[in-house]
Amino acid sequence: MQRLSVDGINFDFPDDWHVSKYDDWSFYRNRFSRMWSGIKYLDLLAIGPEKTAWLIEVKDYRVHKRTKPIDIADEVAHKIFDTLAALLPTKVNADGATEKSIAHEINKATRLRVILHLEQPAKHSKRFPRAINPANVRQKLRQLLKPIDAHPVVAESARMGTLEWRVS
Numbered sequence: 001m002q003r004l005s006v007d008g009i010n011f012d013f014p015d016d017w018h019v020s021k022y023d024d025w026s027f028y029r030n031r032f033s034r035m036w037s038g039i040k041y042l043d044l045l046a047i048g049p050e051k052t053a054w055l056i057e058v059k060d061y062r063v064h065k066r067t068k069p070i071d072i073a074d075e076v077a078h079k080i081f082d083t084l085a086a087l088l089p090t091k092v093n094a095d096g097a098t099e100k101s102i103a104h105e106i107n108k109a110t111r112l113r114v115i116l117h118l119e120q121p122a123k124h125s126k127r128f129p130r131a132i133n134p135a136n137v138r139q140k141l142r143q144l145l146k147p148i149d150a151h152p153v154v155a156e157s158a159r160m161g162t163l164e165w166r167v168s
Helices: 026-030 072-093 097-107 134-145
Strands: 002-006 009-013 018-021 044-047 052-060 111-119 153-155
Touching: 002 018, 009 052, 018 097, 026 072, 044 097, 052 072, 072 097, 072 111, 072 134, 111 134, 134 153
Parallel strands: 052 111, 111 153
Antiparallel strands: 002 009, 018 044, 044 052
């Protein structure tokens, strides 16, 4: 298993997958993100052996509630768009072999999938409310990202469904 950690959440992917923390990529940090202000990025990129590219954004509101004024679905859609825009230039212009390889694999993908991994408090309370309705976020992501993935997933560690990786 390959383990990647995002904000204290561990993602365990099968060994035959290509996975990477996108914000660790030097091409993104040192070149692409400097094109203009406001470019966003996803947390994880993963490609399974069946050539499906998984674009994964992680949000953890178990301790701190969401304070951003932008709707969470709009924020995720912006990150998806910016990350996809960076993948072709990364494939062609990146200096790092791993970044180039993963960008190449994603560009060869036969399917794109979007995952919002959304952790919220298990129980609703005044101090830590379960304020985001995953079904509403999923519906808005469907509308915004239909040309990319008509069936985005909003998951959490307690409800991973049929996803092939594990979260702890």
